[in-house]
Amino acid sequence: MCGFILGLSFLVLSFYTVAQSDIVQGPFKLDNESSVYIKKDSDINYPLGLYFESNGNHYKVDSYEVDGDLPNVETVFLVNIYKQNNVIVLISWKQRHSAEK
Numbered sequence: 001m002c003g004f005i006l007g008l009s010f011l012v013l014s015f016y017t018v019a020q021s022d023i024v025q026g027p028f029k030l031d032n033e034s035s036v037y038i039k040k041d042s043d044i045n046y047p048l049g050l051y052f053e054s055n056g057n058h059y060k061v062d063s064y065e066v067d068g069d070l071p072n073v074e075t076v077f078l079v080n081i082y083k084q085n086n087v088i089v090l091i092s093w094k095q096r097h098s099a100e101k
Contacts, residue, residue: 022039022040023037023038023039023040024037024038024039024040024048024073025037025038025073025076026038026076027053028076028078028087030078030085030087031085033054033055034052034053034054034055035052035053035054036050036051036052036053036061036076036087037050037051037053038050038051038073038076038089039051041063043063044066045065045066046063046064046065046066047064047066047070047071048063048064048071048073048091049061049062049063049064050062050063050064050087050089062089064091066093067093068093068094068095068096069093069094069095070093071091071092071093072091072092072093072094073089073090073091074090074091074092075088075089075090076088076089076090
């Protein structure tokens with residue numbers, strides 16, 4: 001019986017991990033009820049999105065486009081400005097510059 005419960009726990013945990021696999025960075029807590037995270041989107045032109053979550057509701061705040069290559073999240077941090085949390089996201093893209101002949 002203990003083996004069954006342990007196996008069932010691993011199964012549930014693996015489903016949770018697969019369901020959350022599209023999150024690239026986060027979630028980052030803003031306060032007790034809200035957080036932000038970056039996740040992969042299905043749009044080929046804007047493959048990453050910044051999402052705000054509060055009380056179980058999710059809102060897309062920003063999108064990061066393909067600019068020569070896929071966007072890469074370098075860092076995400078929170079800054080308190082005038083007593084409000086602000087999210088700073090640094091995105092980079094690989095660029096290839098070949099010499100002209």
